Amino acid sequence: QSSELITNHGKNIFILADGMGGYLGGDYASNYVIRKIYKQFANNKNFNITKSLNSIDDELIEISKNDRTKSGMGTTVVSAIINSNNVKVFNVGDSSLYHLTNKSIEKKSIDDNLPGDNKSVITQCIGNFKQPLNIHVFNFQWKVGDYIVLTSDGVSDFISENTLLELINTNHTNKAKSLCDEAIKLGSTDDVSAMVLKYV
DSSP states (O other): OOOOOEEETTEEEEEEOOEESHHHHHHHHHHHHHHHHHHHHHTOTTOOHHHHHHHHHHHHHHHHHHOGGGTTOEEOEEEEEEETTEEEEEEESSOEEEEEOSSOEEEOSOOOBOSTTOTTOBSOOBSSSOOSOOOEEEEEEOOTTOEEEEEOHHHHTTSOHHHHHHHHTSOOSSHHHHHHHHHHHTTOOSOOOEEEEEOO
């Protein structure tokens, strides 16, 4: 996963996407969704989440129909649009976003998983033939000193919220890497991706 910072009239967007459908398809889908959202966000003062994600969903479905190597590809997406102390979160799939203060942690995204033990089965993603998308959108406020953490399920399925809070509050220079390393140590064999944002 890649990430970069793009500003739209004082707002910044951060995106994490976890692809599926084999190495080729999954990698393509996750990079595609990140690039497209960034572009639409940067070029549009009135960025519309629903319109953007549904159009990207259509595009990925078309691409997978016409390219056998990308058949069955899809991607989760979780994103934070930050405008000073206001945060808008949107997600599809089972990548997670948490809001952390120095004492508390709260998950702000909703996992699209089958209930029970079938956590590996997701009920929707971008590029998956099930229109329209049910996009989860939340708004909240954060304050100076708070963190926002975005992770793929390869991290969130293995690290408890308490451990995540502990790791973020330790003096790691690279907190995102420490989360990924911890997930691998705890047995994760899935893609591990994390992004850590701090309000300073």
